[in-house]
Amino acid sequence: MQNELITDAQLVKSYIRGDESSLEILIHRHKQRIYSFIYSKVLDRDIAEDIFQDTFIKVIKTLKRGKYNEEGKFLPWVMRIAHNLVIDHFRKNTRMPKFSNTEDFNIFSVLSDNSPNAEKALIKDQVESHLKMVIEELPKDQKEVLMMRIYKDMSFKEISEITGVSINTALGRMRYALINMRKIIDKHQIILTN
Amino acid sequence: MAKIYSQKSLKNQTGKLNPKDETIEFLLNYSKALSVININNLKFEALLN
Known part of the structure; x- marks a missing residue:
């Protein structure tokens, strides 16, 4: 008061x-x-x-x-x-x-974060290291063609010129490389998806 | 059942509103901790907790 x-x-x-x-x-x-x-x-x-x-x-x-x-x-x-x-x-x-x-x-239905989260980044690393392992198991000539075609983005003509084989041989090596990779993947039961 | 769309008047809603006790407690403590020091016509604030 x-x-x-x-x-x-x-x-x-x-x-x-x-x-x-x-x-x-x-x-x-x-x-x-x-x-x-x-x-x-x-x-x-x-x-x-x-x-x-x-x-x-x-x-x-x-x-x-x-x-x-x-x-x-x-x-x-x-x-x-x-x-x-x-x-x-x-x-x-x-x-x-x-x-x-x-x-x-x-x-958040409009905005999204496209950067991979920790889990996705981990899976991506795993897939890449498995893929490297698979490629390492290929015979040398197949591995060479595959690396040039996929990682260096070269045409089969360029590959044939550098490796000194015909285009058909280069194409054949690439085909066998892919077939062999599938076999290796099956043999080791590797999952290459993320 | 019919819906009531009218809103309660703001006056009724705000009439009983008070700030939280913690806010007032903070202000009183802030006031106790704050001291203004006067040196050569310059004022310095010091918070002593």
Whole structure:
């Protein structure tokens, strides 16, 4: 009851002089009006809570720095700070629009992350090392043609020129390379899919 | 059953709203921890926890 008798101006003065309990009375006296005002603008409990907190941090800093002058009244001054912070909040959000998911629309149905996850990366590594092993088991001439055709993307004409065999031989080696690879895969029961 | 499409008025919703106790606790602690040091007309803020 006694707290009600002390005016805001008196409380502000005693807070500036170092009486911390005055701030507590001021906050409790005005918290509902200030918080409701902020909530009525932002309509989100968490954001309102953040802006309420920022408002009073500003109030505390200004009072402690001795920059507050009792021209107007305490509450309208705090309300003005809150109002400015609400405007800042909306400005920030228009620069960086926020999407929230609803039942009808989920932002992740439009956006996707194509980079492989840890499991896929692991499988890819495994497949590649198995494939290397399979290729290593091929006879040297077949392996040579396969490497040139698949990894160096050379035509059979180029392969035949470099290896000094006819195109038909190169084609035949490639064919046998693939047949042998299938056999090796079957023999070791390797799965080469991801 | 007919659906009620009208919204509760904002005044009723916001009338009883209060910030969380933790927020107020934080502010009071912040205030106790903050001290402004005045040196040669320059003001420095120090947070002592």
